[in-house]
Amino acid sequence: MALYNLHKKGWFVLAIYYRYSPASLAAYVAFFWFYEGEKPAHTMERRLPDGSVSLVINLHEDRTRLYNREHPERFCEYSGSVLSGAHSTFLLLDTGCLASVMGVVFRPGGALPFLSFPLHEIANTVISLDTLWGEDLRELLLDAETYQQRFERLERFLLARLKETKPVHPAVPYAVRKMQQEYGALPIAGLVEDLGMSQTRFVQIFKEAIGIAPKQFCRIVRFQKTLHLLTKGRSVPLSRLALECGYFDQAHFIHDFRNFAALSPSDYLTRRGEYRNHVALPV
Template sequence: MDCKNTTKCKIISVVEKKGKPTRGVLRQNKAELEAEHARYFANKDLDFFIEHYWTVRWDLSDKDPYLAETLPYPSIHIVFDRSGSKIYGITKGRFSYLLKDKGSVFGIKFRPGAFYPFFKKNVSLLTDKTLEIDQVFPINVSRLENEIFKKEDDEDRIQIVESWLKNHIPEKDPNISYINSIIDKIKEDREIRSVDKIVKLFSIGKRSLQRLFKEYVGVSPKWVIQRYRLHEVAEKIEKTEKVNFAELALDLGYYDQAHFIKDFKNTIGLSPEEYLKTIK
């Protein structure tokens, strides 16, 4: 649609849309049928701290409820939800949310380590926990929720959220850039299967690395490595007709298939074979 010079186009040119998530969403093909997902980059004044905004909309008025599940990244989220807006620490297992009737949620995904300057405490205190938003930010949450959900367009919602966030921007902490360079390397380099490899690549002491991740990220570097490798596994199971789990376990750095299956089941709640049956 050619909408040159309209207000709508001006807003869209400011808010840049990001591609759909390719990893982390379990049973992704089915999830896309049940709900609409969208992600947007943050304004340049905020993108040091914020990886992206995300929205999920669904209308299951004439359908059964759907349990949406993800394998969360090492990031803190603020989620605005009519049933209860919260700050979500990293979930070590899988995160589940029941979609029913009709609704939407709006989320802010912080870069790994980037919530620390807002929280000003050890971020591991939030791991596997939620926190009320007004325990960190001086705000009337109900009023902000109402402003957000009055708007239908994601771009309008983002403008409201960014206007609020800009009043609370802390100093840029160089540790955040350092942490993200490590995590980017973990994502890109499939040969990184141990903390010792990170220690060598970044010339940092193992204990210093572990303390840094505990304080800023909320989980250990070992957990981060395993989580990104599990993302790869879930994606391969979703997209590959036949999966050789023994080869996959070795490829991901496991000594044997049994340890791989144990980690997978502890995280997702099903063995790889059982999970495969739920998506085919």
């Protein structure tokens, strides 16, 4: 079992973070993760979009709270185990749910063979797992004595729900690879021509497997590239960064960044923590 302790001292004190990539699910799952530590001082944080579908299991308490982006005083509560669809904007998390938590990050299209519905039905939404699969995954994981055992139980749980008769259309992983290779700067019209199918058909199968439209996914891939470059530690003028990431100009770059993060790049660098897709909000 390949386990990595990737944590450095950040928002949590005495915290641990492990990642595990199960070989049996390599075609579908990017990695499992486990996090445990003290609650941070801030009560909310933004989880920035990366185009992925994920499972999140709160082991500390049987609830997950998400705040309304436009009205943070309002919130929705779910069970402690949720499936989060692909998002095209940030989630506003209650950090009280982050003291002890496990998760699964699916590869693009990797969640589809485990579900009975197309992924676009849960785009930009979160659903409780008890309404999806019935069995209480959270209790199954809590009964394990170590995080290694929890990873093993989670792996068996997913294998039992894998529907190999529901494969993803081969055009989707091909398209995702091309989009990632070009960091989102890929004309969809040219891609569709390479695939030899109509744009309408391509958009349909892409949304079924990924959850969001191809152009939106490309924009998120490009946004993630900008986060990577911003957090590498080198000082680069925003105008140059915009060109490196395929934006028309600095204004286009900042506008797109604000759409995804509701922050300017400079505000993001001031507020971000150790993990680039998590941004603390003031207490």
